[in-house]
Amino acid sequence: MNKKNIAVVGCTGSVGGAALDICRKYPEHFEVRGLAANDNLKKLNILAQEFEKINKRSNILTCLSNSEAAKQLEVNTPLEELVIHDDIDHIVFAASGTDTIRALQKSISAGKEVSLANKESIVVAGHWVLPLIKYKNQLRPLDSEHNALWQSLHGEDINNVYCAYLTASGGAFLNYPIDELDNVTPAMALNHPVWNMGQKITIDSATLMNKGIELIEAMLLFGLEHHQVKAVISPGSFVHGLLEFRDGFVKLLAASPDMRLPALVCLSFPDRLPLRIKELTPEIHPKTISFETPDEMRFPCLKLAKDAARERGRLPALMIGADEIAVEAFIDGKIGFTNIAKVVEEVMYSCNGAGPNTLEEAIDIIETAKIRARKIIEGG
Secondary structure (H helix, E strand, C coil), X not given: CCCEEEEEECCCCHHHHHHHHXXXXXXXXXXXXXXXXXXXXXXXXXXXXXXXHHHCCXXXXXXXXXXXXXXXXXXXXXXXXXXXXXXXXXXXXXXCCCCCXXXXXXXXXXXXXXXXXXXXXXHCCHHHHHHHCCCCCCEEECCHHHXXXXXXXXXXXXXXXXXXXXXXXXXXXXXXXXXXXHHCCHHHHCCCCCCCCCHHHHHHHHHCHHHHHHHHHHHHHHCCCHHHEEEEECCCCCEEEEEEECCCCEEEEECCCCCHHHHHHHHHCCCCCCCCCCCCCCCCCCCCCCCECCCCCCCHHHHHHHHHHHHCCCHHHHHHHHHHHHHHHHHCCCCCCCHHHHHHHXXXXXXXXXXXXXXXXXXXXXXXXXXXXXXXXXXX
């Protein structure tokens, strides 16, 4: 395969780190030429220096989106310029939130290859992002579940898909007594049994909101209806996604739960490179594969997400905004664990209005949801 020049947006986070580790292990195939983060100047500089040594040349493009932090960066390339730079072939969008949507649109419009691990950009802005895609497989899902479905669809007709299943480990409280969930602490919720992730996504995994958001994302990415996407509990996260076809056959994709694997697939596609991650081996050791239907009494956030998937309109954006504030409040000790779903539900069904007709309207709805969620948390 030809060598690719890579930019990583969200390079200081866990998913961005997984993509960078692939670049370290395959320097003859991938050269890091752009790095973007929010405000972590120290780590950004360390990464830039590291990859300049690996590349044996300087002038890596760097960007900090936080305006105050950017003042301390010697050369700050605006993100929307970085992602369309002639020196970049492939952009990994690993940062969460809606701040990178414009840059994502520009990179796709410029014909760049994109690996995407940003859920909000599809759930909130998919209608204004996906039509910009210029060629097949230009946008490659990086989240393990959507990556599994994407790989399983290679060579298949989406019209033959009866149902797509996204797996969930069940998070920290799969078997925890429901009547004791009110007493769950942030430290307990952040103790994920399988994945090592950031705080927000780990809490969302404990409530299964993360899986609910992923259901909506899968609908939009693959052109499926709400009744064609389902979540299943599969402890251990060895199986990442399944496709059931209308003739009764099921495809599943299984691998160790390590974000470097989908990163490798996205970066190297359509080739497959031999595995160089020492702690992972391609051999399948004896594993128990099991699936069960999530209990929506235990995971009310999943039900809310399914409602948003079915009704669409402004509900997905309201849900995204409210959940961000509710999770933040839980981590800060302002509300209890079970109140996350209660705050989200109240916001979703108290902020009436028409669905968004533009990207600006969709982002405004998120901000409306955040304001309303803060008022609910404060008792207003």
